[in-house]
Amino acid sequence: MRYLVTGGAGFIGSHVVDKLLKDSHMVRVYDNFSTGRKIFIQDHFKKKNFELIDADLSNKKILMASMEDIDFVFHLAAHADVRSGINNRFIDHEENLEITHNILEAMCKNKIKQIAFSSTSSVYGDATIHPTPEDYPFHPTSLYGATKAACESYIHAYSSYYDFQSYIFRFVSFLGPRYTHGIIFDVLKKLQQNSKSIKLLSDGSPKKSSLSVFDGIEAMFKIIEKSKDQINIYNIGHTEILTVSEIVNTILQTVNLNRVKKIWLGKESNWKGDNEFVLLSINKLKRLGWKPKKSIKEAITETVLYLTTNPK
Numbered sequence: 001m002r003y004l005v006t007g008g009a010g011f012i013g014s015h016v017v018d019k020l021l022k023d024s025h026m027v028r029v030y031d032n033f034s035t036g037r038k039i040f041i042q043d044h045f046k047k048k049n050f051e052l053i054d055a056d057l058s059n060k061k062i063l064m065a066s067m068e069d070i071d072f073v074f075h076l077a078a079h080a081d082v083r084s085g086i087n088n089r090f091i092d093h094e095e096n097l098e099i100t101h102n103i104l105e106a107m108c109k110n111k112i113k114q115i116a117f118s119s120t121s122s123v124y125g126d127a128t129i130h131p132t133p134e135d136y137p138f139h140p141t142s143l144y145g146a147t148k149a150a151c152e153s154y155i156h157a158y159s160s161y162y163d164f165q166s167y168i169f170r171f172v173s174f175l176g177p178r179y180t181h182g183i184i185f186d187v188l189k190k191l192q193q194n195s196k197s198i199k200l201l202s203d204g205s206p207k208k209s210s211l212s213v214f215d216g217i218e219a220m221f222k223i224i225e226k227s228k229d230q231i232n233i234y235n236i237g238h239t240e241i242l243t244v245s246e247i248v249n250t251i252l253q254t255v256n257l258n259r260v261k262k263i264w265l266g267k268e269s270n271w272k273g274d275n276e277f278v279l280l281s282i283n284k285l286k287r288l289g290w291k292p293k294k295s296i297k298e299a300i301t302e303t304v305l306y307l308t309t310n311p312k
C-alpha cells in the first residue's frame with residue numbers, strides 16, 4: 001500500500017514510518033521539521049519505497065500534490081506542546097484544526113478513503129471516571145485538547161459524507177527512543193544545569209499513565225488490522241499509572257542522582273490546562289488481543305538512556 005505520513009519525522013511518526021517500511025509499503029513523509037528531525041528518518045533516504053516532502057501542511061497546493069496515488073493517510077503532524085496554548089491561543093487552532101481540515105479536503109479531492117489520526121487523552125480533560133472509557137464525553141481543559149476533539153469531529157463528518165474509514169487513536173504520553181518533549185526531557189535538562197537540586201512543578205501527587213512508543217505502534221497496527229468499522233476510536237494507554245513523584249524518582253535512579261534535593265513548587269505551580277489524573281481504559285484495545293509489553297518504569301528508563309546517550 002502507499003502511505004502518506006504527516007509528521008513522519010517526529011517522535012511517534014518516525015516509528016510509524018519504520019514499521020511501514022519494514023512491512024515493505026511505500027511511504028511518503030510530509031514534514032516541515034518544526035519539531036521533527038532528519039536524523040530520525042535519514043536511514044530511509046536511499047530506499048526506493050521512501051519519499052520525503054519537506055513542506056508545511058498549510059501549503060494546500062503541495063499537500064494536494066502529495067496525496068497523488070496515496071491509499072492511506074497517517075495524520076500525526078500537530079502542534080504537540082499542550083502547555084503553550086494559554087500563551088498562544090491561535091497555534092492549536094491553526095496547526096491542529098486548520099491543518100486537519102486541509103488534509104481532509106485533500107483526501108476528498110484525491111479520493112483517498114482511509115485515515116489514521118493521533119488524538120489524545122487531553123480530549124477528556126479532568127475526567128471523573130478512571131480508567132476513562134472511549135465513550136466519556138469531551139471536556140478538554142486546554143486548547144490542544146479542544147482542537148484535537150474538534151479534529152475528531154471533522155473526521156467523523158468527512159467519514160460520514162464521503163465514506164472514509166477512519167482510525168482515531170487517543171494516546172496517553174508516549175515514551176521511548178526519539179522522545180523530544182515532556183517531563184523526562186524537562187527534568188534531564190534541569191539536571192544538566194544543576195545536579196544538586198531541582199525545582200519541580202506540582203507537589204508530585206498528580207498521576208499519569210504513559211506507554212512505550214513501541215507498544216503504542218503495535219497497538220495502532222493491531223487496531224488497523226482487526227477493527228473494521230467505519231469509524232474506529234481507541235484509547236491507547238497502559239493499565240499502570242505513576243505519580244509525578246514516582247516518575248521523577250525513576251529518572252533520578254536511572255542517572256544515579258538519587259540524592260538530588262527535590263524542591264516541589266506546589267499545586268499552584270501546575271500549568272493551567274494540565275490534567276492531574278490520566279488513566280485511560282484500554283479494555284476495548286485488549287479485546288483485540290493487544291497488551292503492553294513494557295512497564296512504565298522500563299519505558300522511562302529506556303527514554304532516559306536514549307536522551308543521555310543522544311544529547312540534543
Ligand SMILES: NC(=O)c1ccc[n+]([C@@H]2O[C@H](COP(=O)([O-])OP(=O)(O)OC[C@H]3O[C@@H](n4cnc5c(N)ncnc54)[C@H](O)[C@@H]3O)[C@@H](O)[C@H]2O)c1
Binds near residue numbers: 010011034035078172
Ligand atoms: N508524544 C505524546 O506523548 C503524544 C500524546 C498524545 C498525542 N500525541 C499526538 O501524536 C502526534 C505525534 O506527536 P509527537 O510526540 O511525535 O510530536 P512531534 O512534535 O515529535 O511530531 C510532530 C511532527 O509534525 C511536524 N509538523 C508539525 N506541524 C507541521 C506542519 N504545519 N507541517 C508539516 N509538518 C508539521 C513536526 O515537524 C514533527 O515532525 C501529534 O499529533 C500529537 O498531538 C502525542
